[in-house]
Amino acid sequence: MQNKDNKELYIVGAPFAGGQGKQGVDEAPKLLLREGLETEIQNLGWNTHVSHLEFEEVKNDTPISNMKNPRFVSKAAEKVYDSVKAAAEKGFVLTVGGDHSIGAGTVAGVLAAHPEAVVLWIDAHADINTPAATQSGNIHGCPLSFPTGIDELPEDVEDGVFKWLPRKSLDFSRLAYIGLRDADEFEKSVIRKYNIAAYSMHDVDKYGIARVVEMALRRVNPGNTRPIHLSFDVDALDPFFAPSTGTPVRGGLTWREGCYICEAVAETGNLVAMDLVECNPHLGEHDEHIKSTLHSGIALVKSALGQTLL
Ligand SMILES: NC(=[NH2+])NCCC[C@H](N)C(=O)O
Ligand SMILES: [Mn+2]
Ligand SMILES: [Mn+2]
DSSP, rough: OTTTTTTTEEEEOOOOOSSSSTTGGGHHHHHHHHTTTHHHHHHTOOEEEEEOOOOOOOOOOOOOBBBOOOOOOOOHHHHHHHHHHHTTSSSEEEEEESSGGGHHHHHHHHHOOOOOOOOESSSSOOOOOOOOTOOOOGGGGGGGGGGOOOOOOTTGGGGGGGSSSTTOOOOOEEEEEEEEOOHHHHHHHHHHHHHHEEEEEHHHHHHOEEEEHHHHHHHTTTOOOSSSEEEEEGGBBBBTTTSSSSSSSSSOOOOOHHHEEEEEHHTTTTTEEEEEEOOOTHHHHHHHHHHHHHHHHHHHHHTTTTTTOO
């Protein structure tokens, strides 16, 4: 079980863009640090340890099933997995992407260190397409298909792609979504079939963010006994607050709703790891867009790490 007095925090920079088609998302970790991410975290009383991963390119990375860059993404996510697993055994892990394909590594890494953990996936998208079902071929739309074990890649898949990742380590009863508004038809069918706790923007409008977080936590972590991994895709926020992202969708969370989710999860005392992904400083019409996206990301992290408003 997680030790609440442990104030060691490992920032894993994962500058990876191969899970989708737009360059720039790999520059976010360095820029977030330049905007003060680490000092802000230290100001909340954490001892920080920063590392930046490097990802080697893969030549002739032809599609496998419908997945683009399968070997490159699999190798990168495996590196993330190794680092997250090692860090999660020692303290809190904050993984800073990069695109959301690294979530395959963070989820598996957190579960390797904390097998009982639950996953909260805060996103406009469900990111649970299988290699065969993905329409775009972008693996940032697929990471949850692997730890849940619905990916259907054969055991002897070419070059051992995603072979390192333990399947079915994440049970559907331990996954909850908040913020959805652009799930693909296949993903909607997965959510229904496996009865995943999924709260869309419709639910946020209907119940308000406080009840949605409460309902989500009650579904996946009823006794509040399990460690929590919070995977936050910045595109869960409305593009007004996070315009510099690869797949923006209107009608998202407000700044406060995003921060509230993080604060409420922090209040459980069981948060052990967080991802912040999909900030892309190459996108957006002007500098203010980039700055506001990075600052939204930093605000979310601070809210998850103990910042209180009073
Ligand atoms: N992590 C993300 N931003 N994912 C967007 C995924 C969009 C779409 N569902 C796809 O599979 O291509
Ligand atoms: Mn998304
Ligand atoms: Mn995502």
